Amino acid sequence: MPGNKKSSLSPFFKVVTIVGARPQFIKAAAVNRAIAAFNKNGRQIEEILIHTGQHYDYLMDRVFFEELEIPKPHYHLGVGSGSHGKQTGIMLERIEEVLQKEKPGLVLVYGDTNSTLAGALSAAKMHLPVAHVEAGLRSYNRDMPEEINRVLTDHLSTFLFCPTQQAVKNLSKEGIKPSQGKLVENVGDVMYDSILYYSRIAEKKSTILHDLNLANPQSEIRNPQYYLATLHRAENTDDPRRLTSILKALNQLGKEAPVVFPLHPRTRKMMEIFDLFKKNRRIRFIEPVSYFDMLLLEKRARAVLTDSGGVQKEAYWFKVPCFTLREETEWVETVRSGWNRLVGVDVKRIAAGVRHNPRRNPAGEKMFGDGTASKTIVHRLWRAFH
Numbered sequence: 024m025p026g027n028k029k030s031s032l033s034p035f036f037k038v039v040t041i042v043g044a045r046p047q048f049i050k051a052a053a054v055n056r057a058i059a060a061f062n063k064n065g066r067q068i069e070e071i072l073i074h075t076g077q078h079y080d081y082l083m084d085r086v087f088f089e090e091l092e093i094p095k096p097h098y099h100l101g102v103g104s105g106s107h108g109k110q111t112g113i114m115l116e117r118i119e120e121v122l123q124k125e126k127p128g129l130v131l132v133y134g135d136t137n138s139t140l141a142g143a144l145s146a147a148k149m150h151l152p153v154a155h156v157e158a159g160l161r162s163y164n165r166d167m168p169e170e171i172n173r174v175l176t177d178h179l180s181t182f183l184f185c186p187t188q189q190a191v192k193n194l195s196k197e198g199i200k201p202s203q204g205k206l207v208e209n210v211g212d213v214m215y216d217s218i219l220y221y222s223r224i225a226e227k228k229s230t231i232l233h234d235l236n237l238a239n240p241q242s243e244i245r246n247p248q249y250y251l252a253t254l255h256r257a258e259n260t261d262d263p264r265r266l267t268s269i270l271k272a273l274n275q276l277g278k279e280a281p282v283v284f285p286l287h288p289r290t291r292k293m294m295e296i297f298d299l300f301k302k303n304r305r306i307r308f309i310e311p312v313s314y315f316d317m318l319l320l321e322k323r324a325r326a327v328l329t330d331s332g333g334v335q336k337e338a339y340w341f342k343v344p345c346f347t348l349r350e351e352t353e354w355v356e357t358v359r360s361g362w363n364r365l366v367g368v369d370v371k372r373i374a375a376g377v378r379h380n381p382r383r384n385p386a387g388e389k390m391f392g393d394g395t396a397s398k399t400i401v402h403r404l405w406r407a408f409h
């Protein structure tokens with residue numbers, strides 16, 4: 024087992040967790056809860072939370088800490104927005120300072136954002152072991168900034184916690200295999216842990232369907248009356264041709280049923296720049312929503328149209344058809360199962376995709392684990408160091 028083994032009697036283990044963007048708050052919440060549960064047995068994992076500040080609007084950031092009861096970060100680096108180089112560079116500098124001060128046994132990073140790469144690189148340069156949660160994902164599209172972040176982070180990591188068997192295979196193709204010095208394991212998906220834990224709470228707490236006038240208690244489950252859309256990938260939002268085309272398709276869909284669209288700030292900014300609000304009045308744009316609200320919106324939607332990684336999976340777990348506004352996806356299992364269809368950005372292709380009603384394998388096979396990914400991660404890390 025990898026890791027710098029300490030005395031088997033050592034009851035103490037310090038982990039620095041690095042987050043910065045919306046999906047990372049949701050993933051880190053699951054592992055944070057698992058650490059708290061683990062510590063109840065008299066063991067002591069101390070988790071120091073660093074927030075890079077990559078996301079900072081209340082609805083992209085604090086709302087998740089409040090709703091998911093994530094402890095307040097010990098360090099907030101206030102990095103904010105910027106070009107890739109600038110944002111990642113400032114993160115590197117500030118993370119290094121914290122790691123020098125905290126001297127953790129391990130650095131834990133999530134997913135594929137600039138915060139992920141900055142965390143992994145700072146740690147690796149300081150010879151600290153890195154654990155990557157959601158390791159091994161590949162789109163094989165190097166134009167995506169996320170693909171670069173994933174590949175580099177995986178190659179810097181000692182503990183590669185994969186959400187699927189496919190992710191383990193992807194790593195193996197790059198020569199990243201379990202060995203004396205490395206743990207590579209399909210532990211399942213921490214986002215699946217989250218959805219299992221929070222969706223019942225969300226049912227009780229969220230009022231979003233009523234607030235948006237979408238709730239019809241008689242029919243909402245059998246005959247959902249709205250589509251849910253999200254979009255934020257740079258390759259879609261920053262290219263006027265692609266963005267215009269996707270919005271046109273969604274606007275046309277709005278003739279059939281409301282299209283509810285929680286708008287990522289990046290997409291809002293680009294729509295303003297390209298003057299796309301006036302042309303797409305049938306789409307019901309709303310502010311980004313909280314996690315509980317999002318779960319409810321997904322669960323009751325007729326279908327989901329998205330370029331988000333997390334949203335594709337959540338649609339699959341809720342057995343809601345998903346149409347992915349991209350040419351490829353990292354979450355190939357959801358496509359193979361029939362629940363997710365790659366429809367790209369072309370207006371006609373999106374319209375045809377939504378009308379198509381393929382055979383769908385029953386969702387819920389254990390392709391993403393059994394909801395205990397976070398617990399497994401905590402146990403593996405503890406064992407590696409004790």
Ligand code: UD1
Pocket residue numbers: 044045046077078079080083084104105135136137138168169255256257288289290292
């Ligand atoms: C980032 C991640 C992406 C992830 C997404 C989750 C990278 C390269 N991208 O994309 O992998 O899927 O987060 O949502 O790390 N902005 C605000 N307020 C905020 C945050 C962002 O207004 O709180 C605006 C700014 O104009 C900023 C733009 O959104 O320039 C993009 O933000 P950034 O964090 O760079 O990338 P995301 O598109 O959010």
Ligand code: UDP
Pocket residue numbers: 045046049253255285286310311312313314315317318330331332333334337
């Ligand atoms: N999400 C949310 N509110 C929103 C949009 C998304 O809570 O308005 C949640 C969603 O349910 C999922 C996660 O954010 O859990 C996905 O994050 P995002 O789409 O920003 O990034 P990605 O998964 O593509 O990296």
